[in-house]
Amino acid sequence: MDTPTKQPTPAEKWDGLYSKGAAYKPLSPLLLKAILDRAEQMTGHRPDTALDLGCGTGDSMSKLKAAGLKQVSGIDCSAVALDEARQANPDCDLTVADLNELQSSDFANRKFDLVMCKLTVAFLKDKAGFLAAAKGMLTDDGILCVITPVLHEGIEYAKEDKPGIAVDYRGFSRLLNENFGEVTELHHDYFGDKGDTVTFLAKS
Numbered sequence: 001m002d003t004p005t006k007q008p009t010p011a012e013k014w015d016g017l018y019s020k021g022a023a024y025k026p027l028s029p030l031l032l033k034a035i036l037d038r039a040e041q042m043t044g045h046r047p048d049t050a051l052d053l054g055c056g057t058g059d060s061m062s063k064l065k066a067a068g069l070k071q072v073s074g075i076d077c078s079a080v081a082l083d084e085a086r087q088a089n090p091d092c093d094l095t096v097a098d099l100n101e102l103q104s105s106d107f108a109n110r111k112f113d114l115v116m117c118k119l120t121v122a123f124l125k126d127k128a129g130f131l132a133a134a135k136g137m138l139t140d141d142g143i144l145c146v147i148t149p150v151l152h153e154g155i156e157y158a159k160e161d162k163p164g165i166a167v168d169y170r171g172f173s174r175l176l177n178e179n180f181g182e183v184t185e186l187h188h189d190y191f192g193d194k195g196d197t198v199t200f201l202a203k204s
């Protein structure tokens, strides 16, 4: 009988990709403005502090700082990505941790006005557990912002659309609405030719 092959841990998988130069679509200035404007509409003020979950090499963190946020922190499982993120963001607080165990990370007891998660949630095993942990890291009127490619029921996606990097739109929306009092969506650009991308903003 064949011995089952050992699956790489998230850290092994992503360190391998970043070591080969992996890079992801940067946060567009237009989308960042739309996120900050919508967050302000939902809370009555601009966020001062942010945490980027799955921050990768730190592009979103640099842009959040440039947009005026006072303190920006990041978590990623890839030490390789964080080395790069640290060079670009020497004043940000960065931690290597597995988001599948967010509730037991060093950050679990800290609170942020904005918790971002861009192009990452599709890779997490327990999305309900992740959302509950992320919610626990928000200030009283804090905003969770999840940017993710989505798949729509009834649409057949081509292999090039990379269904593995997307979440089911209806199921993920339902999960957010079960966990948060107010959920709003920006259906913005198309992710190149890789299907629809949605930004969800959620508040307790």
Ligand SMILES: C[S@@+](CC[C@H](N)C(=O)[O-])C[C@H]1O[C@@H](n2cnc3c(N)ncnc32)[C@H](O)[C@@H]1O
Binding pocket: 010, 014, 024, 025, 026, 053, 054, 055, 056, 057, 059, 075, 076, 077, 078, 081, 097, 098, 099, 100, 117, 118, 119, 120, 123, 124
């Ligand atoms: C597609 S990349 C996006 C990176 C970044 N958010 C961006 O938009 O450039 C997905 C990121 O999620 C991180 N990631 C994936 N699974 C993770 C996990 N279980 N724990 C922590 N980080 C994870 C990867 O290391 C990678 O940096």
